[in-house]
Amino acid sequence: MAPRTAEIAGAGLAGLTLATRLAQLGWHVRLHERNDELRMYGAGIWLWESGLQTLETLGAFDQATKRARTIREWRIADHGGKPLMSRYTGPGDRMLLPPRADLYAALIARAEYYGVDIVTSSLVTGMSADGRIEYANGKTSRADLVVAADGAYSRLRESIFCTAWMDFGSQAGIRMLIDRSDDQPDDTIIEYWHGARRLLFNPCTDEQDYIFLSAPVGDDRAGRLPVDRDLWAADFPAVADLVHRFAEDGRWDRLVNVRCRRWSAGHAAVLGDAAHAMPPNLGQAANTAFINAMALAALAEQNKDITTVLPEWERRQKAITDHVQRWSYYYGFVLGHCPSPLLGTRARTLGRLSQTQWFDRNLNRGARHQPMGSLAVH
Incomplete structure (x- = not known):
């Protein structure tokens, strides 16, 4: 039987993760990058337990984290250094902080290892629910699965009418x-x-x-x-x-927020920042993309009908994604919209809330999530 096929637009972290996992599971995957070379912007990146389990499953962990610091504590303090909140890590609740470029290089290496066809200078201009993608030169391709992973400012998201709203934030x-x-x-x-x-x-x-x-x-x-x-x-x-x-x-x-009314239609889907861009307040944007990519691949492995897989994928993953995005948004709102007379109250409230199980559970729900199909779940 011929392998199933996927066309993915966008060779960022989300696109590379999905491409690698599908290829690892036997798919023929073509990954399109509009630039003439693979580039990664940014500095460092927070990798929580959910992201680390993804990298372990892909075989990218060692290369991605070889220079990374292992983080013991995330502390919030006032401008003079007085602690307001501390969040500690431990076994099964890890956090590592590598340069973003190291993570990107590791994912590229694994994609190449599993035979992903990475095509640069390839501008995808449209996709459709019947599994067709269109290129800037007028040509088209078809696949069992087509995915827009082209970032918060996605050109493809509206090809299947996904956007609910995009908030540029404050x-x-x-x-x-x-x-x-x-x-x-x-x-x-x-x-x-x-x-x-x-x-x-x-x-x-x-x-x-x-x-x-x-x-x-x-x-x-x-x-x-x-x-x-x-x-x-x-x-x-x-x-x-x-x-x-x-x-x-x-x-x-x-710092932008993207909410979608849906993530898929037929054989087409949106992934990563194209589906759920969020401010980096919890360091969870990439980790959330990782767990969603893993879940999509895992469900597609269980069911060959992509038109059935994609709604089920969204049903399972939307709640955790919405939760992380919502908490990231609230965090930024509290930070950026607190009147000066209430800054002392804000500090005291944060200190008290951070000691509660409710706060710990909600703040860390995404970080501690086990991706579907990860080695840790087997």
Whole structure:
């Protein structure tokens, strides 16, 4: 019997994960990238238990995490360094923090190992429920499964009328890798809050640390590149020395939310940020894409009828995805919309809530999720 076929548009983390897992299960997969080479932007990336189990199943874990720091604690603190909340990790609830480029290279290597046909300079302009994709040059292809994994600003999502809404949000972020200093912790993420501004320190490798800054979109001085070191040092005096080591080549991003009225139609689906882009407040966007890719492949392995698989996939995965996206959104809302007179109340409330089982269960629901078909479930 001929192998089933998949055409996937978008060779980012979501597209590579699905392509690799399908090929691992015997599919013939073609992965399209519109650029002339595979590129990964960003700095570091949070990999929770759900993402790590995905990488282990794909055989990408060792390469992706070879330089990664193992994180023991995620701490939120005020601008002076006073702790407001701590979230600890442990066996079965891991968190590692590699450079994003290491993760990307590992996924590319596994895709190539399993024979995924990666085609660069291939612009997919449309897809349809009957399993057809269209190219910019006018040609078409058909497959058992076609997937749009082309990011939050997906060109393909509306080919099957998926979008419910796209919210550009009120926050923007700056990401960078900086040279490591021995006076910084090597196993603790520290997220400093000052009003609506945030400075996030992430241990990444032996040589570099990952910095994420966020502020309201209208905060022109905070969003300036190169970074205004005097501003951030004054706002966060506890880490003023760290601020003055910031790199000049940071990346600025608008933090967006995407909600879809559905993820699929017939033989076509949307995946990753194209389906559920979210602010990086919980470090869960990529991990959520991973578990959804794994679930799609697992269900397709159980049932050969893709038109039956895709609605079942959405039914099973939508709840966990909506939950993670909702909590990420709420987090940003509380951070960015708290009036100045209530900042003390915000800090005290966070401290109390973080001690409850309800908060722990909801905050970490996505991070602790076991992907369908992962080695840990077998």
